[in-house]
Amino acid sequence: MNTRYPAIRVTDQELLRQRYEALSLNERPWNLIYGCQPVSEACKSCFAQDGLSRFHINAGRAPHASARHRPVIVPAALAEPACWTTPQQVTVAPLSDLFQPEVPADFVGRVIQTIAAHPQHFFHITTRYPQRMRTLLGSGQLPGNLSLGVAAEDGASYAERVPYLFDMPAAWRHVVLEPLLGAVDVERIDLPTRDILWPLEGIVQQYLGVDADSRPQWLSKGDPLRRYEPLDWVLLGGERGAQPRPPHPEWVRRVRDACRDAEVPFFFRGWGDSVITRNPDPDDTRLVIVSADGSRRGRGAGSAINQLSVVDNDVYFTRLLHGDEPIQFYLDGQRHREVPDVSLRHAKLRLVDVSPLARQLMERIEQGPGPSGPTTQEYIEARGVAGRKSAAADKRRPRRSHTPSFKAQIAVAALQGEASVADLSQRFDVHRNQITQWRAQLLERAAELFDGLPEKPGRGRR
């Protein structure tokens, strides 16, 4: 019995599936990796650990505590896009992060190659490791059926991660503000050079210095230092999990309004596992009061003081209950489910040769793991993870024929009960079903052995 990871009940699995579907907008998950190394405050409530635990449970093993966050890579899943018969919207590695340091560079290269080889599908990759994304993919061409995105949870992480996204040769760019834990100014990012990046407009405004009164000056936006395509999509949502930290509605409104003004599609994924309540119950142990300055208090906020006093603009949230699901997707009485223009998608779709990029990632490996991490093969050998066996891999295994005496030897051993069928299966490398079948055949046909043999005198026929 696995005590470290108790078996997940069906209802829990179903809940996880439903949550995942709500998160992923019904996109098809492409589970190439399970588990992830937490990188920031948002990771506290991430489902990656649940996904990794489930993966290990399904494989019948319990990882050592030190391997809790170690991702598991499933190379066999690279074959999946070829099996999808209709065009799909695909979320790449939704229970992990493709650019975390443990994922080998050559594996990232193989993922990009697979995406480029299936232009009928459209893929979304979102990361909280944008620096590594740029290191690995920043210098090559990227396929037109791929949208690259960064995830951020507050103003600081947005300002730190989004500039990397604009440094990528991506045809599509998106930002995921989920779980939103603080206010974000999506319109403007002050770069270390003091230039200003305007992500929703796709321009960098040049810093000129200070004027006679020491006031900073910039060149006009109409004459930008650099021009990019603006962000293609902004998605936003609240936190999920046992102790959700809901966002203040004012933060959500600011993002929505900025996107509307800049004509960037905005998709609201809901308040997470909390809902706004107009009639707060002071005895509600899950009550959370959120202030516009980002502070959260109340019984459900884990506060030692449990302050329930409110000031202007505070908003009450309570835990999401069964039946509340429809209202959790509303902001000011409206749903916001805008998506990028599909006709643009055809216009932007470009078929590119990604093999130079893939080759480059392979060359990193030949020069040694270095900052790119181990190779996929080294990774698998070190972790003892063989990945899921695909049907194709099964087919490739040569069919073996066993001699009658070999079958008899194993069937007899199974009948005598010297070892369990599982042990015999392992010892002789024969499938358990096969051993059970041989044992049944031996029992069935045992009587034939005595047919026609002369009976010994003095013994009657039974």
Ligand code: SF4
């Ligand atoms: S980086 Fe993303 S996938 Fe990884 S733990 Fe954090 S939220 Fe989860």
